[in-house]
Amino acid sequence: xxxxxxxxxxxxxxxxxxxxxxxxxxxxxxxxxxxxxxxxxxxxxxxxxxxxxxxxxxxxxxxxxxxxxxxxxxxxxxxxxxxxxxxxxxxxxxxxxxxxxxxxxxxxxxxxxxxxxxxxxxxxxxxxxxxxxxxxxxxxxxxxxxxxxxxxxxxxxxxx
Numbered sequence: 001x002x003x004x005x006x007x008x009x010x011x012x013x014x015x016x017x018x019x020x021x022x023x024x025x026x027x028x029x030x031x032x033x034x035x036x037x038x039x040x041x042x043x044x045x046x047x048x049x050x051x052x053x054x055x056x057x058x059x060x061x062x063x064x065x066x067x068x069x070x071x072x073x074x075x076x077x078x079x080x081x082x083x084x085x086x087x088x089x090x091x092x093x094x095x096x097x098x099x100x101x102x103x104x105x106x107x108x109x110x111x112x113x114x115x116x117x118x119x120x121x122x123x124x125x126x127x128x129x130x131x132x133x134x135x136x137x138x139x140x141x142x143x144x145x146x147x148x149x150x151x152x153x154x155x156x157x158x159x160x
Contacts, residue, residue: 004032004034004035007023007035007038008034008035008038011023011035011038014039014042014046017043017046020039020042020043021043023036023039024039024040024043027039040065040068041117043064043068044061044064044065044068045061047061048060048061048064053158055093055096055125055128055129055132056092058125058128059096059125060092061120062108062120062121062125063080063083065112065117065120066080066112067079067080069112080108083095093132093133095122096125096126096137097133097137099122099123100122100126100137100138100140100144101136101137105144108121108122109122109123109144109148113148113150118145118150118155119155119156121145122141123141123142123144123145124141124145124150126138127145127152127155128155128156128157128158
């Protein structure tokens with residue numbers, strides 16, 4: 001079995017999308033969940049064109065994560081066309097606000113929680129960038145995460 005510590009260090013420093021995709025596929029075949037997860041998270045980190053640390057970068061990390069999960073499950077490229085159209089119309093912040101205030105969680109929220117990635121949910125983004133949302137939106141996001149069993153105090157304060 002390859003030295004996963006060395007592999008994880010390579011992944012953490014990688015900026016090559018194709019290399020990361022290859023590592024994800026190889027780790028999946030070899031059932032190396034830690035390597036697969038690290039490469040997936042790194043890929044999602046480097047895909048957005050927006051500046052790291054911004055709400056826009058965090059938003060697109062979430063979109064790419066969900067699209068990658070759906071693509072892997074369905075065996076064909078899957079894009080969130082309606083979400084992308086909405087963002088084109090109203091922007092990332094309004095989309096996040098609407099997700100947080102919706103009567104029920106999105107499929108993406110549920111899917112990310114199932115995969116132990118609560119930090120990638122739209123609600124976590126709202127909490128991370130609370131200064132860009134009104135108190136009602138932040139409260140709704142926190143309540144949804146807590147209702148789903150997420151300890152919001154353990155969520156990362158920054159995207160990475």
